[in-house]
Amino acid sequence: MTAEAVIQEMTSSSLPDWVFPPPGGFTAEDLDHIPDLPAHTELIDGSLVFVSPQASFHTKILDVLVPALRQSAPENLRVRREMSVILAEDQRPEPDLIVVNAEAVRDDDSETFYEAKDVVLAVEVVSPESTTRDRHRKPVLYAEAGIPHFWRVEKDSGKPVAYVYTLDPATRSYALTGAHYESLKLTVPFDIAIDLTEISKF
The missing domain is CATH 3.90.1570.10 (tt1808, chain A)
Known part of the structure; x- marks a missing residue:
C-alpha cells in the first residue's frame, strides 16, 4: 500500500475531523463545539495544543x-x-x-x-x-x-x-x-x- 493510500485510509476511518484544522485555523468558539476533544485542549495561534499527563x-x-x-x-x-x-x-x-x-x-x-x-x-x-x-x-x-x-x-x-x-x-x-x-x-x-x-x- 502506498503512503498516499495509507493517509487516505486514516483520514476516512480512524482520525477525527479536528485533526485537520480548517483554513485559517480554529477559533476560540470552536473549542465548545468540537466533539470528543481531549480534556484541557488549548488553542494557541489558531492551533490545538494537547496536554500531556502532568507530573x-x-x-x-x-x-x-x-x-x-x-x-x-x-x-x-x-x-x-x-x-x-x-x-x-x-x-x-x-x-x-x-x-x-x-x-x-x-x-x-x-x-x-x-x-x-x-x-x-x-x-x-x-x-x-x-x-x-x-x-x-x-x-x-x-x-x-x-x-x-x-x-x-x-x-x-x-x-x-x-x-x-x-x-x-x-x-x-x-x-x-x-x-x-x-x-x-x-x-x-x-x-x-x-x-x-x-x-x-x-
Whole structure:
C-alpha cells in the first residue's frame, strides 16, 4: 500500500475531523463545539495544543496555591483552576490557575471559559513539555490581552520557585518583580502569604 493510500485510509476511518484544522485555523468558539476533544485542549495561534499527563510537582503546587489564594482573595475575586481564557479569536489557552472578578462567575456554574478582561492573575506551573509555551508564548499572550499579573512556577534544584510579573500598561509586556523561593509574600493583586515549602507535605 502506498503512503498516499495509507493517509487516505486514516483520514476516512480512524482520525477525527479536528485533526485537520480548517483554513485559517480554529477559533476560540470552536473549542465548545468540537466533539470528543481531549480534556484541557488549548488553542494557541489558531492551533490545538494537547496536554500531556502532568507530573506530581504540578499537582502539588496547585494543591498549595489554590487554597492559599482562596483564603487570601477579597470578596470581589474568585479562584479557578484549569479554566480556559479567551484572549483573542484564535487564542484560548488554559492557565493552570486564574483569579477572576466575581461578577464574571455565573450562579449556575455553567461557564466553560472566562474573558481576558475578567482575569486579574494568571498562573502557569511549568512542565517539561510546556516549558517553551509557559516561559515565552503564553506570557506574551496574557500581557497583550491586558491581564495585570502573571506568575510562573518552576522547579529549581528540586524546590519550587515562583517568578512574579506585573504588567506595564504602556508596553503591554510583563516586568519581573521578584523570584520567590520558600515563601511568596505580596501585596498585589491583594495581600498574599504562601508557604511554598508546604509542597513537601504532599
